[in-house]
Amino acid sequence: MDKLWQGDLHGALSGAADDFNSSIRVDSRLWRQDIKGSMAHAAMMAATGIITGADADRILSGLETILHDLDSGELEIDPSCEDIHTFVEKTLTERVGDAGKKLHTARSRNDQVATDLRLYLRDKATDIIKLLKELIGSIVSVAEENRDAVMPGYTHLQRAQPILFAHHVLAYAMMFTRDVGRISDGAKRMNQNPLGSSALAGTTFKIDREMTSGALGFDGYTLNSIDGVSDRDFCVELLSALSLVMTHLSRFSEEIVLWSSFEFGYVRLSDAFTTGSSIMPQKKNPDIAELVRGKCGRVYGDLMATLTMLKGLPLAYNKDMQEDKEAVFDAVDTVGACLSVFAPMVSSMTVCRDKMQSAARGGFINATDLADYLAKRGVPFREAYKTTGNVVNYCMKRGKTLEELTLDEYKRFSDVFDGTLYEDIDLAACVERRTSAGGTGSASVDFQINYLKSFIAN
Numbered sequence: 316m317d318k319l320w321q322g323d324l325h326g327a328l329s330g331a332a333d334d335f336n337s338s339i340r341v342d343s344r345l346w347r348q349d350i351k352g353s354m355a356h357a358a359m360m361a362a363t364g365i366i367t368g369a370d371a372d373r374i375l376s377g378l379e380t381i382l383h384d385l386d387s388g389e390l391e392i393d394p395s396c397e398d399i400h401t402f403v404e405k406t407l408t409e410r411v412g413d414a415g416k417k418l419h420t421a422r423s424r425n426d427q428v429a430t431d432l433r434l435y436l437r438d439k440a441t442d443i444i445k446l447l448k449e450l451i452g453s454i455v456s457v458a459e460e461n462r463d464a465v466m467p468g469y470t471h472l473q474r475a476q477p478i479l480f481a482h483h484v485l486a487y488a489m490m491f492t493r494d495v496g497r498i499s500d501g502a503k504r505m506n507q508n509p510l511g512s513s514a515l516a517g518t519t520f521k522i523d524r525e526m527t528s529g530a531l532g533f534d535g536y537t538l539n540s541i542d543g544v545s546d547r548d549f550c551v552e553l554l555s556a557l558s559l560v561m562t563h564l565s566r567f568s569e570e571i572v573l574w575s576s577f578e579f580g581y582v583r584l585s586d587a588f589t590t591g592s593s594i595m596p597q598k599k600n601p602d603i604a605e606l607v608r609g610k611c612g613r614v615y616g617d618l619m620a621t622l623t624m625l626k627g628l629p630l631a632y633n634k635d636m637q638e639d640k641e642a643v644f645d646a647v648d649t650v651g652a653c654l655s656v657f658a659p660m661v662s663s664m665t666v667c668r669d670k671m672q673s674a675a676r677g678g679f680i681n682a683t684d685l686a687d688y689l690a691k692r693g694v695p696f697r698e699a700y701k702t703t704g705n706v707v708n709y710c711m712k713r714g715k716t717l718e719e720l721t722l723d724e725y726k727r728f729s730d731v732f733d734g735t736l737y738e739d740i741d742l743a744a745c746v747e748r749r750t751s752a753g754g755t756g757s758a759s760v761d762f763q764i765n766y767l768k769s770f771i772a773n
């Protein structure tokens with residue numbers, strides 16, 4: 316179809332180049348924002364006397380019908396248009412005649428696309444924040460239901476110290492609170508109106524940018540028209556926040572994959588979130604967690620693609636920037652899909668306390684507590700550490716746990732040991748004694764749960 320710019324000065328594009336240049340396949344999802352932006356622009360032009368009230372009425376009611384017909388499905392987006400902005404303007408002119416041709420006064424597709432994208436991503440940021448809060452709620456619920464379950468905490472994936480399962484999963488909830496913070500922080504910076512920057516230099520028309528900003532719910536307008544049309548920082552900021560969401564989801568996924576294996580057996584995923592094998596009837600595969608882990612790479616890719624696209628671009632708009640949307644849309648879609656399936660997978664998983672408990676009994680994860688026991692009785696920690704190492708070595712050779720040694724055997728290593736040591740190495744007690752703020756002790760875990768509950772309520 317004819318281009319907005321086609322005429323005496325510019326002939327037709329080759330078919331292949333037209334296809335290559337067109338972005339409608341990607342940006343058609345911006346139709347609502349494009350129409351709303353156009354409405355705000357038309358109303359402002361009438362208020363400032365740039366167009367007549369009668370023309371504005373024609374434009375506004377035409378845009379209203381387009382909005383309605385796209386919403387109801389009566390109108391389909393024409394894929395032969397160059398982009399969504401072309402489609403809306405063309406359809407408007409078909410419907411209202413010459414008044415439609417006035418809509419593009421005092422604006423350019425450069426400020427239009429920047430406006431549409433900010434409006435769209437602002438809503439997506441809100442949606443993703445909601446999904447993140449739902450996930451935090453799922454984590455809190457599984458932590459509360461299994462409030463007393465003890466498991467080994469790991470470093471280097473080696474059993475290290477006993478912790479509450481709740482404490483472990485709440486660590487992820489904390490990460491997701493920071494993700495919410497990052498996304499909403501970026502959304503605040505995003506919420507500045509570039510409309511009125513026009514092609515790059517502003518416009519000779521007496522526009523009222525405050526009015527369009529208010530109508531579109533922006534906090535203000537961008538202060539430099541060149542920056543207004545060239546800036547895609549808001550995409551990069553969102554993409555980088557989303558990349559971290561995926562980092563967190565993929566770490567959690569990895570643990571869920573491990574934990575649901577026969578070797579760990581710490582959790583059982585609901586059938587609703589596992590798949591069977593076409594050949595091995597016994598299998599329950601954690602496909603959902605694996606796929607979330609796998610999708611992390613595409614969001615990193617979206618971030619890298621956008622950063623690389625922007626790197627070295629001269630001011631102001633360059634066609635390279637059309638690539639922003641494919642990347643950022645893919646990222647918001649991917650993160651939205653991952654969160655939607657991850658939260659119910661977490662809240663429906665069964666925690667196998669016995670398996671965790673028996674893993675916690677092996678691996679000498681109370682050895683630090685035994686060393687602390689000696690240190691609290693005046694033995695220098697380095698020495699206490701060494702003595703405990705000797706005790707552990709002794710146990711390993713005999714296939715015993717620290718709890719199973721007799722007091723006489725302990726006395727052979729140090730005469731500081733007495734019968735109270737057994738209380739100190741009891742696993743539940745080891746957890747409970749970690750009363751330091753932010754530790755795995757139950758007061759700290761309760762504090763975290765309350766903090767997270769109020770976080771998601773706000």
Ligand code: ARG
Nearest residue numbers: 338398424425428632636637
């Ligand atoms: N489809 C274009 C994009 O997404 C819209 C802006 C076009 N501007 C231009 N000067 N060609 O970036």
